[in-house]
Amino acid sequence: MRSPVLPLTWHLTRSSGRRGLQSHLLSAAAAAAGALILLTLLSAHLGSGTRADRTAWRTPDAVSAAQATAIQTLGTTYVNHRPVTVVSLAQLPNRPDTPAPPGLDRFPAPGRTYLSPALANLMDRLPAGQLANRFPAKTDYGTLGEAGLGAPEELVAVVGRTPDDPAITRAPEGDALNTLAARARVSGFTGTKPSMFTSFDQQAAVLGGALLVVPVIVLASAAGRLGVARREQRLAALRLAGATPRQILAMTGVESAAVGLAGGLLGAVAYTLLLPVLTWVPYGIGTWYGELWVGLPWLLAVVAAVAVLTSVSAVSTLRGVARSPLGVAQQADPRRTRLIRLVLFVAIGLYVTVTAHGGGLSTGQSLALIVLVYGAFWMLGPWVVDMLGRLLSRFARRPATLLAARRLSDDPRGAWRTVSGLVLAGLVAGFFTVGQVGIGGYDCPGQVAVRADHGKPRELAVQARELLAKARVKASVETASADVWDGILSGSKGVVVHVRGGQEQIDTATTALSSLSPGNLPFTEDYVNAEGDITTRVIGEMGLAVLALGFLVAAASAGLTAAATVLDRRRVYGLLRLAGTPLKVLDRARMRETALPLVVLAGGTTATGIYAGMKVNEMFHMETDSSGAVRLALCVALGAATMFAALAGSRPLLRKVTAERAQDPD
């Protein structure tokens, strides 16, 4: 026998009218937004990986002296706080030809210099004394193509040299900073280690994804719930007409999966259309070439996941109706939350604190910890809501507060879901705005240093003074011996130049000194703090994105949930209004049932976030920036305001459904 479920579902969908269509559209829009956000994060993650891989040729795998066909050195020099990656290549004589590196069509001949377009552009704009003179060739540059670059903004130069050039022979062989400066014998350009400047992008994208995935799930399921609220009455009628609960669940599942699928596809289309725009969004090392496209399999997987989420949440919402033919979504017992939630929360909290305190966690471990913290709050949230509800219902004096309180302890999970997005965003906000994640830098403004691995610092200092005088840079030059650890040279012997004047003077000094100790490019504060600065910047960018998206998603799902709640209870609200209950009281109760847990929980998580941020600062011996707290307050206030705006958005709906004539089946 053919199952009647599909035809019935189709009939139900078609006959649900403009109202039904509206709710379908709203659910689909939420699903679309969820899919769009997931796809965007996924492409940030995958794209970061792809472009990081494209930088790996700069540090290829070293081979033995016997196999080597070329020698490659890597150096990093800064201009106006931006890193310039300098790769020097020298073909070894009497060895097979080394293949061309990515982005070039042949292996660079000695004396040839190739520039990335962004670097060529910058050279045109800056006086030669600030940048161009750092490179051997002064004219006739070649161009380094896309294949050798991570991002269009990357500043990269490839210099062809002879193997006996001091710039090659005296370059430091792999050391502590070997991702910024290195020398190796190579036979090709296959490497697995991406540029340090790209390496954190992907990790931060995972972090962002992990933080946003929960709010997005909440959004998708809010979409599912809304759809059900609209259809509930109709389904109850079907139930009265003799449909089995199973059939009703199947119908709901099919219908909301279709809506979720449509929304997910819409999100996927929006993502595809937005790709060119996303390509312009700078993240980490810069904007993007074409690597943001996630590929069809991922695209379909995300769409399917969104559809499944919508459907599952719709079906689980509808369970109650399927049981009670009258369609009154009444549950016999309040769903009590148990103390075990608090116990588990404390246990997880202790575990995380202890584990994090040790430091030295890998990305995977940090991710696991973040997921754990999230999970812990997810477990604690309903319990706190329940407690809050019980406490308030004991002391409430006004009807609106009493209604809100009773509702909180009646369905703590539902109330928690509404506020969870913002509450968890508060946690993230607290952490990112206060925690100056990163390694505390050296403080050496205005200094330019040159290592003297070969030669005496004293002699270098004399030459340095001449070079600086010729370049008209006002500076004092001092020598440093190998036992000075707290300076810019941190344990290497060399010269340190204290430049008077601004950034231009520093760049000029850096340029003037670039030939001072061949193989050892001069470096500045930017260079020694590179790793910490990158980490801080990328986390900051991701933190901001997570915050903005998190608040938006949270507000959207709160709005949807509020609308669904109004629809769920339109009968009782409508009848209460007929009996003279002021709409204001119902509305105030509605607002309070969100505002109260929001204030308590978001306050709590934000404080936790601040605490964690301060702990991180402590671990890295950094001062906590008090402006972070101000920013945080602004963020949370803004988020809460958005949330209440979204709640207020369902006020007209409340007015409308309560004004409708109570539909008593006659």
Add this chain to the structure above:
Amino acid sequence: MSTVLAGNGLIKKYGTTNALAGVDVQVAERESLAIMGPSGSGKSTLLHTLAGIIRPDRGQVLLRGERSEMEIPPAEGWGRVDHWGENRLSALRRKRFGFVFQFGQLLPELPAEENVALPLMLEGVPRRQAVQRARRWFAPLGLAGLEHRRPGQLSGGQAQRVAIARALAVEPDVVFADEPTGALDQSTGEEVIRLLTSVTRDQGAALVMVTHDAEVAAHCDRVLQVRDGRVSGYSQYTVA
């Protein structure tokens, strides 16, 4: 027997449907009036119009014991309910009327006693007092011991009795009931109606009840027959 609520020449149209096509009706103090008629005949529309929920297109709704203010008299001491604004009507329904609907009028998360106390709290009665006053209704309605149950934990008949308690808690002048037993089985409905009529009378309130069940209507003092928006007949007074 003095009239407490009256509708004169009530007309209400929905598009081309004449839901009320000129209805005259008087409700006397303490009497119980059943409104009967087939489905779609205008029973609910009439009840809603008398209760100040729907404004009639034509005709008057008069309520005794209201200051007339700027209203054109028929008489001092009568309010032209059909002239009032939404806020005043809402307050009127809250203070002087009580309502019992077919089902689903109780807030599912409030215990029974708080559902009953809600209208009192809305009137500014402190919570503790409101709940105490609400509890007094439980025994007479056969609900003793169910004060802390939530609506989901009550049977249909019990829930309707809680609804009756809530309607009576504010000590209204008129109780309106629209198919109050529509969702109940025969014997439970019978019991609910018996309690509704007797407790309302004891309280000193009038009862206006819509039903299409003649047995239910038989519990009332008087029956008003409605057909196609018109009064098609009154049954006799049965009150002594």
